[in-house]
Amino acid sequence: MFFHIFKYRLKSLSRNKAGIFWAFMLPILLATLFNFTLVNILSPDKHIDVKVAVVDNEEFHNNQGFKSFIYSLGGSNEAEGNSIFNISITPLQKAEEMLENDEIDGYVKVAEDIKLIVNDSGLNQSIIKAVLEDYIQIQSTVETIAVQNPSAIDEGLIESLANNVDYLKDRSLNEANSDSVVLMFYSLIAMSCMYGAYWGLAVINNSQADLSAVGARLNLSPIHKFKVFIADTFAAWLVQFIFALLQLLYYTFALGVDFGYQVVFIIFTMLIGSIMGITFGTFIGAIVKKSEDIKIAILASLISVGYVLTVSAEVKYAVMTRLPVLGYINPINLINDALFSLYYFEGYSRFFINISIMLLFTVIFSGGTYLIVRRVRYVNI
Amino acid sequence: MVIKVEGLVKKYGDLVAVNDLNLQVNQGEVFGLLGPNGSGKTTTINCILSLLSYSKGEIQVFGKPMAPDAYDIKRNIGVIMQNIAVFDELTVLENIDYFCGLYINDKRKRRNLVEEAIEFVGLRDYKKFVPKELSGGLLRRLNIACGIAHKPKLIILDEPTVAVDPQSRNNILEGILKLNRDGATIIYTSHYMEEVEQICSRICILDKGSIIASGSKEELKSMIDMGEKVSMEVFDFKEQLLRDMKKIPNIQSIDYKGGRITVKFSKASNNLIYLLDYLKEKNIKFGKFYSELPTLNDVFLELTGKELRD
Ligand SMILES: Nc1ncnc2c1ncn2[C@@H]1O[C@H](COP(=O)(O)OP(=O)(O)OP(=O)(O)O)[C@@H](O)[C@H]1O
Ligand SMILES: [Mg+2]
Numbered sequence: 001m002f003f004h005i006f007k008y009r010l011k012s013l014s015r016n017k018a019g020i021f022w023a024f025m026l027p028i029l030l031a032t033l034f035n036f037t038l039v040n041i042l043s044p045d046k047h048i049d050v051k052v053a054v055v056d057n058e059e060f061h062n063n064q065g066f067k068s069f070i071y072s073l074g075g076s077n078e079a080e081g082n083s084i085f086n087i088s089i090t091p092l093q094k095a096e097e098m099l100e101n102d103e104i105d106g107y108v109k110v111a112e113d114i115k116l117i118v119n120d121s122g123l124n125q126s127i128i129k130a131v132l133e134d135y136i137q138i139q140s141t142v143e144t145i146a147v148q149n150p151s152a153i154d155e156g157l158i159e160s161l162a163n164n165v166d167y168l169k170d171r172s173l174n175e176a177n178s179d180s181v182v183l184m185f186y187s188l189i190a191m192s193c194m195y196g197a198y199w200g201l202a203v204i205n206n207s208q209a210d211l212s213a214v215g216a217r218l219n220l221s222p223i224h225k226f227k228v229f230i231a232d233t234f235a236a237w238l239v240q241f242i243f244a245l246l247q248l249l250y251y252t253f254a255l256g257v258d259f260g261y262q263v264v265f266i267i268f269t270m271l272i273g274s275i276m277g278i279t280f281g282t283f284i285g286a287i288v289k290k291s292e293d294i295k296i297a298i299l300a301s302l303i304s305v306g307y308v309l310t311v312s313a314e315v316k317y318a319v320m321t322r323l324p325v326l327g328y329i330n331p332i333n334l335i336n337d338a339l340f341s342l343y344y345f346e347g348y349s350r351f352f353i354n355i356s357i358m359l360l361f362t363v364i365f366s367g368g369t370y371l372i373v374r375r376v377r378y379v380n381i
Numbered sequence: 382m383v384i385k386v387e388g389l390v391k392k393y394g395d396l397v398a399v400n401d402l403n404l405q406v407n408q409g410e411v412f413g414l415l416g417p418n419g420s421g422k423t424t425t426i427n428c429i430l431s432l433l434s435y436s437k438g439e440i441q442v443f444g445k446p447m448a449p450d451a452y453d454i455k456r457n458i459g460v461i462m463q464n465i466a467v468f469d470e471l472t473v474l475e476n477i478d479y480f481c482g483l484y485i486n487d488k489r490k491r492r493n494l495v496e497e498a499i500e501f502v503g504l505r506d507y508k509k510f511v512p513k514e515l516s517g518g519l520l521r522r523l524n525i526a527c528g529i530a531h532k533p534k535l536i537i538l539d540e541p542t543v544a545v546d547p548q549s550r551n552n553i554l555e556g557i558l559k560l561n562r563d564g565a566t567i568i569y570t571s572h573y574m575e576e577v578e579q580i581c582s583r584i585c586i587l588d589k590g591s592i593i594a595s596g597s598k599e600e601l602k603s604m605i606d607m608g609e610k611v612s613m614e615v616f617d618f619k620e621q622l623l624r625d626m627k628k629i630p631n632i633q634s635i636d637y638k639g640g641r642i643t644v645k646f647s648k649a650s651n652n653l654i655y656l657l658d659y660l661k662e663k664n665i666k667f668g669k670f671y672s673e674l675p676t677l678n679d680v681f682l683e684l685t686g687k688e689l690r691d
Contacts, residue, residue: 008471011475012469224452
């Protein structure tokens, strides 16, 4: 029975032309368009070069952990190539001056806690911030462990944790695809995952007696409507996921975009992103008591806004630095950032934070949907 | 007893759509629910099916209380809703198979049932068509097939013939009678009295959410005073005569419009003779002349003071 419902839903969704347009054709079209116009404009040999100063004070010298962390960032690690960081250790006054004259992207001051001072927002500033946050997180882990289990320190704990730091990979970007282009494709993948909402909308419409005639018919059948709903959702998930995979293939082979070597993680992100998009659609479909056209318009505008907030590095980082909450509640940014972190960082902590928030959203959307549609009789149809 | 409804009250906000309604449907009947637009037919059906919540009332189907999760009851019901309920992206065959599959697990059995249903509604040449490619009447037939393929014991049809041409309509009505002969109990709602009269063995007349009369069509007609209705074409008729004509015995009402007189008589013998005598005496010339038995429309008119259809 479950398979019967699943199979036919798969058929009907994969023949749904409007859905195919939103979740598949639109991103492909945009990608093709962008690819031809942007790739040529963007300078091909743009290097990331983060210049940062550390204030030379007593606190810095006393903080051995941080000191060695900074030195390790500073490019002493010859074996792994040049660091993207260019670090100078200067007195406070000099650091302020350098920042004023735009000689550095920001400076770090160690006092009671570690402070980052920038006067601009952009990719470089965000990279410093992300790295520092990583450090602080690890450091507090160490402290907790040291209190609870002091002997662990002797057992090489610090090194093993330090190895987990998401050191930035050095990327020489003089290949055909510059960072901005990759970022843009991440946004497109993220957008298309969220357009899975269209399938979600179709699923909720067809399962509710007050939303469609088919929904009424299903409610009259001897099958629990949640069984239908879940089978439908899985079908939608599969359809969306297949379209996402096709997109990835298209970007990689037809447009020649190099996403790096983390394909499995990218695919995993698309899988989670797709279910988040679908449940987003069911949630909007359930909570908005308007016609289907209005629901589609709402979905499309929310998704477009979310997309615009991530599509260029500048906007993305302005959001990340000035209004980080918006970054965390923008599902497109979560997907985009998960992919982005795979591309830039060696570790996976940032990636899994994004994935966790995505899963949290999925739970919230589906829980919300459940609460709205769980009633068994309708007040009106 | 297949359905028993007692004291059903359904409100939409302040509007009372069904008002203290009682009805019973017996095994093997073709039961008609007749009422004008907005009289509460669909609302009643949806309450019976536990789709709608209602403020009061007891509803039993197959002798058991009906509920949204009464799946063993639902398994034996087939519903054809007023609105077409099919998947736009699935073909005729797939649609029927999908809905049938919600009731019947066994694949081979289902294949036979689906074939039978397609045969039954005459869509054999359209199996591979998607709904968009079907005409209105064919689409209605598909809608019916999706509701009855699993051979339910109780079939509920809510105005299945709206916007269907007369020939398709006759096919549908005959089909319904066939289903009934094969053992299904039928509930049929409509605002077309001709249809209800044609197929229903028992009829409830609904107005403003209440049942105002019920019985077989003969019983309903005998409830009212009117015995027959005479309609005739007249020439050079002076309207002043109308008042005088009311003297003819047993006349209930008389109307003159567009060269035509319509006279309603109450039940009595020799009505026509009195009328013809009068016409002869006054030397009124008349052309086409015919007499009809009362229709359900007349029943409705007499009971509510308004036409069933305007
Ligand atoms: N969802 C709704 N919200 C508010 N009022 C409604 C709703 N559905 C029906 N009504 C009202 O309830 C009354 C009964 O409607 P219902 O649809 O049951 O009539 P019906 O007999 O089926 O009419 P029709 O022949 O047009 O199908 C009408 O006055 C209608 O306006
Ligand atoms: Mg109706």
